[in-house]
Amino acid sequence: MTAFQIKEPISQIRVDSIDQKLLSSGGNDNILKVYDIETGKCVFEGQNEPNDELDLPIPIWDRDHKWKTDSNQVIIVGTSYGDLRLYDRRLENNLVFSKKVLKRPLNAITVSRDNQSVYAGDTTGDIFRFDLRRGKNLGSFKGASGSIRAIEEHPVLDFVACVGLDRFVRIYDTVSRLPHSKLYLKQQLNSLLFTSQGKLILEENQKEKISSKSFSKNSHNNKTVDNLDKDLEDAWDNLPIADDVFPEGESSDSGSVHFSDDFSNDENEDENENENENYNLEDENEISSLDEDENENDN
Amino acid sequence: MSEKSTKKTNHKLMKKPKQKKKITPQQRKERRKKFFNPNTIQNKMRNNQYIQKLKHEKKVQQTKERRKRRQLEKTLGDKAPPKQLPQTIDSTREFDETIVDPRDEEIILDNQSDEISSYFVEGKTPKVFITSSKKPTTNIYPFLFDIKKAIPNSKVYYRRRYHIKEIVKYATNADFTDIIIINEDRKKPNAMLLIHLPNGPTAHFKISNAVRRKEMKDKGRPVDSNPEVILNRFTTRLGHTIARMLASLFPHQPDFEKRQVVTFHNQRDFIFFRFHRYIFDSPTQVRLQELGPQFTLKLRSLQLGTFDYFHGEYIYYHKSLLDTSRRRFFL
Numbered sequence: 315m316t317a318f319q320i321k322e323p324i325s326q327i328r329v330d331s332i333d334q335k336l337l338s339s340g341g342n343d344n345i346l347k348v349y350d351i352e353t354g355k356c357v358f359e360g361q362n363e364p365n366d367e368l369d370l371p372i373p374i375w376d377r378d379h380k381w382k383t384d385s386n387q388v389i390i391v392g393t394s395y396g397d398l399r400l401y402d403r404r405l406e407n408n409l410v411f412s413k414k415v416l417k418r419p420l421n422a423i424t425v426s427r428d429n430q431s432v433y434a435g436d437t438t439g440d441i442f443r444f445d446l447r448r449g450k451n452l453g454s455f456k457g458a459s460g461s462i463r464a465i466e467e468h469p470v471l472d473f474v475a476c477v478g479l480d481r482f483v484r485i486y487d488t489v490s491r492l493p494h495s496k497l498y499l500k501q502q503l504n505s506l507l508f509t510s511q512g513k514l515i516l517e518e519n520q521k522e523k524i525s526s527k528s529f530s531k532n533s534h535n536n537k538t539v540d541n542l543d544k545d546l547e548d549a550w551d552n553l554p555i556a557d558d559v560f561p562e563g564e565s566s567d568s569g570s571v572h573f574s575d576d577f578s579n580d581e582n583e584d585e586n587e588n589e590n591e592n593y594n595l596e597d598e599n600e601i602s603s604l605d606e607d608e609n610e611n612d613n
Numbered sequence: 614m615s616e617k618s619t620k621k622t623n624h625k626l627m628k629k630p631k632q633k634k635k636i637t638p639q640q641r642k643e644r645r646k647k648f649f650n651p652n653t654i655q656n657k658m659r660n661n662q663y664i665q666k667l668k669h670e671k672k673v674q675q676t677k678e679r680r681k682r683r684q685l686e687k688t689l690g691d692k693a694p695p696k697q698l699p700q701t702i703d704s705t706r707e708f709d710e711t712i713v714d715p716r717d718e719e720i721i722l723d724n725q726s727d728e729i730s731s732y733f734v735e736g737k738t739p740k741v742f743i744t745s746s747k748k749p750t751t752n753i754y755p756f757l758f759d760i761k762k763a764i765p766n767s768k769v770y771y772r773r774r775y776h777i778k779e780i781v782k783y784a785t786n787a788d789f790t791d792i793i794i795i796n797e798d799r800k801k802p803n804a805m806l807l808i809h810l811p812n813g814p815t816a817h818f819k820i821s822n823a824v825r826r827k828e829m830k831d832k833g834r835p836v837d838s839n840p841e842v843i844l845n846r847f848t849t850r851l852g853h854t855i856a857r858m859l860a861s862l863f864p865h866q867p868d869f870e871k872r873q874v875v876t877f878h879n880q881r882d883f884i885f886f887r888f889h890r891y892i893f894d895s896p897t898q899v900r901l902q903e904l905g906p907q908f909t910l911k912l913r914s915l916q917l918g919t920f921d922y923f924h925g926e927y928i929y930y931h932k933s934l935l936d937t938s939r940r941r942f943f944l
Contacts, residue, residue, distance in 0.1 A: 375924070394924050419924055438930040456934055461917070461926035479917060479928045481711070481850065498710040500719055500850075502928075 318354030321347065326378050330386040338389060340376030346391055346401060360391075360401050361409045378423045380432075390446070392420025392434055398449050413449035416442070422476070424465045426488075433474055435462030441476055441486070455486045457493045464505040477503040703881055707941045711850040720850070724857070728813035732790070732861040739790045739862055741767035746796040747774060753797045759826045759906040760793065762835045763875055763888050764862055767793075777806070777920045785811045791862055795820070805910065808920055809858055814928065815916045816858060818884075823908040833890055833902040838871035839864045840888070845878040851929055852879065852944035855912060859884075873904070882942045884910040912944065 323341040330336040340346040346360035363372045375394035382388040391399040396416040422435040439458035460480025472488045485494045654660040686693045731737045745753045757769045796804040802823045808815040847856035878885045888905030915929040
């Protein structure tokens with residue numbers, strides 16, 4: 315255990331997504347800084363935009379920031395003045411771009427799975443998707459009426475879930491940008507996390523050596539499990555093995571009958587707010603490749 | 614072969630022509646009457662006469678039915694069929710999952726640790742700060758003093774050029790519990806900002822149909838006292854917080870001898886403010902005398918913390934996108 319001090323005030327603290335050895339923080343009048351967790355020293359400090367026409371410094375207020383999922387060098391920041399900023403640690407001028415994308419503060423941010431775009435939530439309940447190269451607006455997700463505190467993208471499927479002060483969990487389809495479902499949870503909500511379901515699927519596959527295709531298809535139909543990790547593991551142990559589901563007469567291709575697009579159970583996943591499982595990048599790549607294989611076979 | 618087979622199936626699928634039902638001439642007449650559109654009559658006078666005739670017939674039938682019901686009530690007494698309820702927009706409102714069950718323990722505990730709980734749990738006596746917008750006209754002051762008469766332990770201040778954040782700082786230091794700021798447009802009250810102190814929520818209302826005491830007929834003169842407060846029909850979670858904010862403007866124990874009542878009545882998201890005195894003419898007969906101003910409020914936004922227009926977070930922010938139907942309400 316090491317203890318060290320971070321400059322205040324702080325709005326968010328994040329850990330980098332690859333080896334969890336770096337810690338980043340930012341806040342009101344406190345620009346983005348990165349610390350090494352083992353030594354406790356400040357490794358990196360972000361630069362501000364150049365002064366304006368009157369040579370006055372531009373005010374700083376970082377509301378939320380996230381690391382890119384594929385590297386521990388790039389950080390994306392949403393400011394309270396509606397700016398979207400991208401920092402690269404490798405460069406000498408580390409502020410790559412900064413653009414005013416909204417009139418209101420960017421309260422919550424997540425990087426999409428493909429690292430090409432960013433989902434950003436407003437203080438009045440609007441969610442937008444911005445391109446990461448130029449900050450271009452790629453569309454909005456409508457329906458919420460209170461400030462958004464957290465957004466998260468599903469590790470495998472095309473869904474985005476958000477949570478906020480209007481006491482609702484809302485799930486959107488990322489392709490059509492339409493609301494998929496919502497849940498009333500009585501409290502003002504601060505954060506949410508998806509379970510790393512895709513990771514578990516792969517672990518099971520390696521153990522029992524079941525054909526990956528049939529099992530991943532099945533997994534969508536099975537019920538998702540409640541808060542605790544133990545429950546999750548127990549449930550996965552009790553799951554029917556793929557051979558039981560498909561009798562011998564049928565080929566694996568006919569298993570596509572069992573696969574349905576009904577993801578209504580996804581709502582339960584979002585309640586796992588306290589869970590802290592980090593999602594491994596390697597697994598994700600494998601899953602995406604598996605999904606592609608499926609599509610080819612179906613065609 | 615395959616073509617032939619498809620043809621055969623098609624032939625089978627073809628429907629037989631329907632046989633027309635035989636209708637008597639009387640039925641035909643009725644049907645014509647039922648589906649007849651009076652707008653097709655081109656002569657305006659005859660058109661008008663026809664419509665009035667229809668209306669008259671409808672009225673006669675309604676009175677007949679009403680008389681029947683009255684008679685049944687007289688003869689049968691308690692065994693008469695129950696009274697029919699009218700279908701209104703309010704009674705057919707859309708289902709809302711946020712409607713509060715008063716026995717819900719989670720919400721009760723949530724309310725006890727609220728920003729407004731200093732009034733309800735600790736029993737703090739309220740003290741209210743009332744001002745106008747910047748650069749007010751003289752027309753707004755009578756309205757402010759009318760509100761001051763309805764709310765005990767309140768003070769009207771000249772706004773000068775102070776920013777709202779400065780007022781919040783001053784009022785928290787002077788132990789005020791609430792701030793009311795009334796905005797005006799074209800010499801009429803336009804909006805109201807209600808800030809709960811020290812770190813409570815701030816609500817922004819639109820004001821419409823405001824009537825000053827001066828403009829009212831047959832009004833009484835209010836007396837300095839703690840009025841009784843009536844809060845009607847605040848059902849949802851958002852409505853509960855708004856109702857609690859409004860309730861926390863008034864002291865806990867009302868003077869029942871002075872018989873003054875303040876009501877906030879919510880109907881289709883409009884909150885009606887009225888100020889009355891009830892008078893006993895005899896032990897059985899009661900009548901109401903209206904005092905003070907009238908106005909209606911509509912919620913625009915509810916903000917977390919004290920007033921911060923740009924950097925503040927909103928619990929509820931009204932957008933035109935939310936008005937998906939006439940039967941959807943938020944309070």
